[in-house]
Amino acid sequence: MTTTRTATDHSGDVRLSGITKTYGSFTAVHPLDLTVPEGSFFALLGASGCGKTTTLRMIAGLEEPTAGTVSLGGQDVSHLPPYKRPVNTVFQSYALFPHLDVFENVAFGLRRRGIRSVRKQVEEMLELVQLGEHARKKPHQLSGGQQQRVAVARALINHPRVLLLDEPLGALDLKLRRQMQLELKRIQTEVGITFIHVTHDQEEAMTMADTVAVMNAGRVEQLGPPAELYENPRTTFVANFLGTSNLLEAEVDAASGDDIVLRAGVSTLVLPRARCSAPATAGGKVLAGVRPEKISLVHADDSGEVPAGRNRITGRIAATSFTGVSTQYVVDSPVCPRFEVYAQNVDRDPRLVPGAEVVLHWNPAHTFGLDAAQDIDAGVGTAEEEALA
Ligand SMILES: Nc1ncnc2c1ncn2[C@@H]1O[C@H](COP(=O)(O)OP(=O)(O)O)[C@@H](O)[C@H]1O
Numbered sequence: 402m403t404t405t406r407t408a409t410d411h412s413g414d415v416r417l418s419g420i421t422k423t424y425g426s427f428t429a430v431h432p433l434d435l436t437v438p439e440g441s442f443f444a445l446l447g448a449s450g451c452g453k454t455t456t457l458r459m460i461a462g463l464e465e466p467t468a469g470t471v472s473l474g475g476q477d478v479s480h481l482p483p484y485k486r487p488v489n490t491v492f493q494s495y496a497l498f499p500h501l502d503v504f505e506n507v508a509f510g511l512r513r514r515g516i517r518s519v520r521k522q523v524e525e526m527l528e529l530v531q532l533g534e535h536a537r538k539k540p541h542q543l544s545g546g547q548q549q550r551v552a553v554a555r556a557l558i559n560h561p562r563v564l565l566l567d568e569p570l571g572a573l574d575l576k577l578r579r580q581m582q583l584e585l586k587r588i589q590t591e592v593g594i595t596f597i598h599v600t601h602d603q604e605e606a607m608t609m610a611d612t613v614a615v616m617n618a619g620r621v622e623q624l625g626p627p628a629e630l631y632e633n634p635r636t637t638f639v640a641n642f643l644g645t646s647n648l649l650e651a652e653v654d655a656a657s658g659d660d661i662v663l664r665a666g667v668s669t670l671v672l673p674r675a676r677c678s679a680p681a682t683a684g685g686k687v688l689a690g691v692r693p694e695k696i697s698l699v700h701a702d703d704s705g706e707v708p709a710g711r712n713r714i715t716g717r718i719a720a721t722s723f724t725g726v727s728t729q730y731v732v733d734s735p736v737c738p739r740f741e742v743y744a745q746n747v748d749r750d751p752r753l754v755p756g757a758e759v760v761l762h763w764n765p766a767h768t769f770g771l772d773a774a775q776d777i778d779a780g781v782g783t784a785e786e787e788a789l790a
């Protein structure tokens with residue numbers, strides 16, 4: 402009889418249950434429950450020091466959890482040493498053997514297990530990472546991207562159930578990194594095993610992963626498919642760390658029905674209740690958020706052209722920057738000091754220059770609501786600082 406895998410068969414999942422790591426009085430990873438579905442591309446995303454590497458090392462068995470368990474495919478592996486776990490890790494420093502050529506670097510894991518005829522497997526693996534022609538080169542004769550692919554091939558040849566990647570593209574320049582992102586995604590799709598990828602680069606996480614877990618100070622703040630995290634952030638940290646959000650404090654005017662009516666300065670804004678992650682009661686406060694590309698900008702003289710039913714606020718352009726495909730405007734508004742708007746360069750209005758009075762408007766359905774008790778600036782600038790580091 403053949404057994405068919407169903408959606409409820411999670412035998413290959415990676416499961417972390419209450420996994421915790423403390424160093425003295427410092428908690429690097431707070432009790433964490435996380436399930437990574439078998440065969441998925443999963444990213445742990447967060448700023449430097451938020452606990453990504455520690456989490457990955459606990460999965461690999463390189464770090465002992467202070468509490469909690471790790472299970473792989475339904476088996477508790479918490480007490481297994483790293484080499485007995487069906488897991489391999491690729492690090493940022495590829496750690497290739499400099500005296501061995503590409504072929505022997507990839508063959509290493511097989512030879513160590515006493516397997517004699519390695520040629521077919523190694524050649525297949527080199528084909529997978531498109532290094533067939535470079536088999537006899539030494540690591541120093543390869544580009545950074547090629548070395549990284551050797552490291553991936555060397556890990557995959559052991560047929561791990563899970564491949565862990567710790568900032569594997571961190572040492573590459575931007576263009577090569579973009580190429581390798583697509584390359585790693587292709588390889589993962591082809592081999593179909595679970596990849597858990599650690600990165601501080603939000604664009605990298607969103608490009609590659611099916612599911613992203615955003616970490617902040619040892620905790621997962623939010624987890625989901627990239628588009629869902631981007632469109633429906635539930636915390637200010639996620640809203641600011643993943644792309645850019647305009648957040649403004651607003652008072653709840655009425656909160657019955659499917660829409661919450663907000664008051665911000667002289668503006669009335671509508672927020673779909675389903676997109677508000679905070680409890681909203683009349684008289685209370687929420688943070689209303691909207692992404693810069695969702696907003697349209699018109700000169701104040703044309704304010705009569707704004708269709709009814711749009712959320713709208715007024716302001717004055719403080720700065721513009723032309724980036725080719727779009728123009729980015731910073732608008733000073735009584736309700737938000739630095740409202741960012743990205744406008745595609747289709748027809749540019751020459752009046753939209755610094756100092757101009759403008760009306761910003763957007764579809765209320767694009768508004769999200771967050772708990773006003775949070776720091777409105779959490780996560781702001783973190784991604785940029787990381788990129789420069
Ligand atoms: N062996 C250690 N002893 C003490 N603190 C540590 C140790 N390893 C990591 N940490 C601390 O734990 C936190 C998380 O580290 P890490 O998981 O490496 O972060 P990330 O990979 O997200 O940059 C950091 O504040 C780091 O300084």
Ligand SMILES: [Mg+2]
Nearest residue numbers: 450453454455
């Ligand atoms: Mg790290």
